[in-house]
Amino acid sequence: MGGEDVKLLGLWASPFPMRVSISLNLKGIKYTSSEESLEAKSELLLKSNPVYKKIPVLIHKDRPLCESLIIVQYIDDVWAASGQSILPADPYDRAIHRFWAKYFDEQIIATTGAIIRMRVKTEEEIAAAIAQMKTVLEQLEEVFEKCSKGKSFFGGDSIQYLDIALGSFWSWIKVIELLIGSKILEEKKIPLLVRWGEKFCAHDAVKDSMQDVEKLLEYAKRRQTFFENAPPAQ
Incomplete structure (x- = not known):
């Protein structure tokens, strides 16, 4: 189609x-x-x-x-009649997926953007950013446990809206770990989320779209150099 x-x-x-x-x-x-x-x-x-x-x-x-x-x-x-449903059928479940996707964008992605744009530089700023990202991921660990009901994805047996919102950023979280030299995806703290990430990245609908971490790391370093050398905003 x-x-x-x-x-x-x-x-x-x-x-x-x-x-x-x-x-x-x-x-x-x-x-x-x-x-x-x-x-x-x-x-x-x-x-x-x-x-x-x-x-x-x-x-x-x-x-x-x-x-x-x-x-x-x-x-x-x-394309409601094609493939699987992306948003959950239950209105409450749909609202939950939308809420946490928005929260993820506001917290994790905003923090990551600040690191790439060189707005987070000092040890104190980096430590605060790491702590904030870990807190959000630990919250999402609890959300996953409730939403997945013991199955593979936030959507249960299938990838749905919240899986897509979080999973599309999985390679970038690994890149941030390499840039700042600190582990964020700690399996001891978020074991369900770490295993979910592996299954998500290996899914047939995802694997060809997922970025290579090493290639993405080089891209991130180039962007950091660009922002570091950019003239201050007027």
């Missing part, structure tokens, strides 16, 4: 387009992808997302959609 009328504007290193590609894979939707550049954004990207000028953008039948989690929900709605 899908094909020429479905196009994804993204960047291999970004976790946000990965959310879209995983969702399309789960639904069995064929699509084309276009690799964007952060330094030289295409006219199509600027035209498709004139407000934020960011990836990802999903173009479906010449109509653009922006913001990764909004796109994931759109995919689930439009």
